[in-house]
Amino acid sequence: MSKGRVSRYGDLVVAKIPLSRVYQSEVIDRRILEVVKTGNYILGPESKAFEKELAAYFSVPYCVLSSSWTAAVHLLHIAQGLKAGDEILVPSLTAFPSIEPMIHVGARPVFCEIDDTYTIDPEDARKRITRKTVGILPVHLYGRPANIDALKKLADDNGLWIIEDCAQSHGAKWRGKRAGSYGKHAALSFYPSKNLTVYGDGGAILTYDEEVARRISMLRNHGRKDKYLHEKVGFNLRFNEIQAAIGREQLKVLDELNANRRRAAAWYRRELAGVEGLTLPPEDKDGISETVYHMFVIRLASNDLREGLAKFLKERGIETGVHYPVPNHQQPAIEEIYGMLPSLPKTEDYTKRILSLPMFPALTEQDVKVVSGAIKEYLRQ
Ligand SMILES: *Cc1c(COP(=O)(O)O)cnc(C)c1O
Numbered sequence: 001m002s003k004g005r006v007s008r009y010g011d012l013v014v015a016k017i018p019l020s021r022v023y024q025s026e027v028i029d030r031r032i033l034e035v036v037k038t039g040n041y042i043l044g045p046e047s048k049a050f051e052k053e054l055a056a057y058f059s060v061p062y063c064v065l066s067s068s069w070t071a072a073v074h075l076l077h078i079a080q081g082l083k084a085g086d087e088i089l090v091p092s093l094t095a096f097p098s099i100e101p102m103i104h105v106g107a108r109p110v111f112c113e114i115d116d117t118y119t120i121d122p123e124d125a126r127k128r129i130t131r132k133t134v135g136i137l138p139v140h141l142y143g144r145p146a147n148i149d150a151l152k153k154l155a156d157d158n159g160l161w162i163i164e165d166c167a168q169s170h171g172a173k174w175r176g177k178r179a180g181s182y183g184k185h186a187a188l189s190f191y192p193s194k195n196l197t198v199y200g201d202g203g204a205i206l207t208y209d210e211e212v213a214r215r216i217s218m219l220r221n222h223g224r225k226d227k228y229l230h231e232k233v234g235f236n237l238r239f240n241e242i243q244a245a246i247g248r249e250q251l252k253v254l255d256e257l258n259a260n261r262r263r264a265a266a267w268y269r270r271e272l273a274g275v276e277g278l279t280l281p282p283e284d285k286d287g288i289s290e291t292v293y294h295m296f297v298i299r300l301a302s303n304d305l306r307e308g309l310a311k312f313l314k315e316r317g318i319e320t321g322v323h324y325p326v327p328n329h330q331q332p333a334i335e336e337i338y339g340m341l342p343s344l345p346k347t348e349d350y351t352k353r354i355l356s357l358p359m360f361p362a363l364t365e366q367d368v369k370v371v372s373g374a375i376k377e378y379l380r381q
Contacts, residue, residue: 017367019319020193021360023250023257031245038241043221046244051204053251054188058180060206062213065239066220069167069189069203074101075237076163076185076205079215082107087132089160091120092327092347094139098165099328102137103337111329113344117282118297118354119146121346122154135161138183140169142281142323142356143195143261143294145179152182163187166206168294170196171258175288180206190243195258195294196250198243260361261293267365268296268357271372277301277379295323296359298375303352305379310355312378318371321356 035046047065055063066072082088084106090099092111099109110133113124120138136155138146146164155162162183166172170188172179180186190202207213215232218224223234250257269280279299284291300306310320327348328334329341357371 016317017319017358017363017371018360019321019356019358021362022192022197022199023253023361025249025253028246028249031249032242035242035245041241043238044241044244046241046248047239050239050244050247050251053248054204055206057251057254058178058186058206060181060186060208062207062210063204064207064213064216064220065202065204065244066216067203067237067239068097068191068201069165069187070097070100071220071235071237072203072205072216073163073187074104075216075219075235076187076207076212077101077105077107078219079212080161080185080209082134085132086134087130088135088137089120089125089128089133090137091139091141092329092344093118093324093351094141094165094328095167095324096328096331096333098137098139098167099334107134108132108338109328109334111327111341111344113346114141114350115147117144117147118142118350119144120151122147122150125151126154129158129160133158133160135163137163137165139165139167140172140179142297143169143172143292144282145169145172145174145289145291148174148179148182161185167191167194167203169292170194171254172292173290184208185212190247195261195292196247196254198247198250200240200243202239202243202247257361258292260363261359262291264359264361264363264368265291265293265296267368268372271368272298272375275376275379277305278375293359295321295356297323297354297356299350299353300355301353306353306355309375309378313371313374316370316374318374319358322351322354323356325351327351 051063082105086107087110090109093114110128113121115121118141164183164186166180166186167189169179186206188204190198219234220237223230223232225231313320
């Protein structure tokens with residue numbers, strides 16, 4: 001690294017700022033050992049308590065844990081009777097797993113455009129409804145709730161169900177209520193990078209449907225009714241006790257951790273206000289959305305600038321990411337099944353220009369100043 005850069009930034013130049021960092025605590029360390037010593041490891045009292053506490057937190061009647069978001073939603077699709085030929089409206093800009101379970105049961109993702117909040121554009125989705133459409137799977141991407149008012153109306157007008165993808169939005173609110181409490185069902189992920197993690201894989205379904213909850217509980221555990229009585233051919237997609245204990249402790253501090261994410265987002269907004277050639281994430285509207293900033297995603301004026309900035313930040317020890325560089329309608333796995341799908345111009349354009357900046361609860365004001373300072377320096381060049 002040149003001397004000029006070093007003198008310009010002093011100690012800033014050696015900063016090591018990761019994209020995300022997992023929350024840990026001594027309480028959690030202690031709880032892990034406690035569970036180890038109970039001898040109870042799978043679907044025991046910790047898991048039951050975690051399900052109850054999640055249901056209460058999201059104000060929904062039922063919660064069923066499974067081994068990941070992907071596993072939980074696969075079981076949900078089976079339990080809700082999703083079948084071959086059914087069509088589901090889903091944004092193309094999301095993690096690939098959002099659409100895997102539906103494809104495994106023969107249903108078809110119908111890819112929709114995003115609006116300027118990076119969530120599904122309800123008007124674009126409306127145009128894609130056919131006689132085969134059965135549901136909508138909105139994704140509260142980057143911790144920002146999708147336009148729930150418009151989606152509810154779209155669903156009601158057309159007799160569709162909603163499954164909310166809450167993998168990135170634990171704790172986010174819409175009109176004062178948690179995202180995850182609006183759809184007929186919702187799904188959570190506890191993967192390490194998410195706002196609420198269990199230090200490994202894990203997921204859950206939130207639902208208003210008692211029978212669906214019962215079926216998922218049965219299917220995740222070999223279709224068991226009793227120890228040696230199998231009502232259905234099921235799966236082993238259970239949940240572990242150590243993970244449940246970790247999740248319970250993470251849930252206790254989730255609101256506080258999310259408040260810290262929102263604080264970091266406010267610092268970024270202050271530091272990057274008015275910088276030309278850069279679009280900040282959409283702001284919340286008072287009383288409508290409350291974003292929990294799973295990611296803080298900026299948009300550059302061109303792909304070259306995005307790539308150049310990512311490289312510039314990397315050289316300064318600042319990690320960034322792109323969520324996501326390839327939209328799902330253009331994934332090779334999708335083309336293999338459905339052939340070349342029609343273009344989604346806005347999604348394709350945005351995926352070339354978005355950049356995720358470091359965002360986690362322990363991010364400091366100084367970190368944000370370092371990242372923002374480097375961005376401003378790059379864009380001035
Ligand atoms: C992480 C993620 C998933 C998948 O979650 P897993 O628990 O890893 O299966 C699904 N949807 C979105 C939007 C995600 O970010």
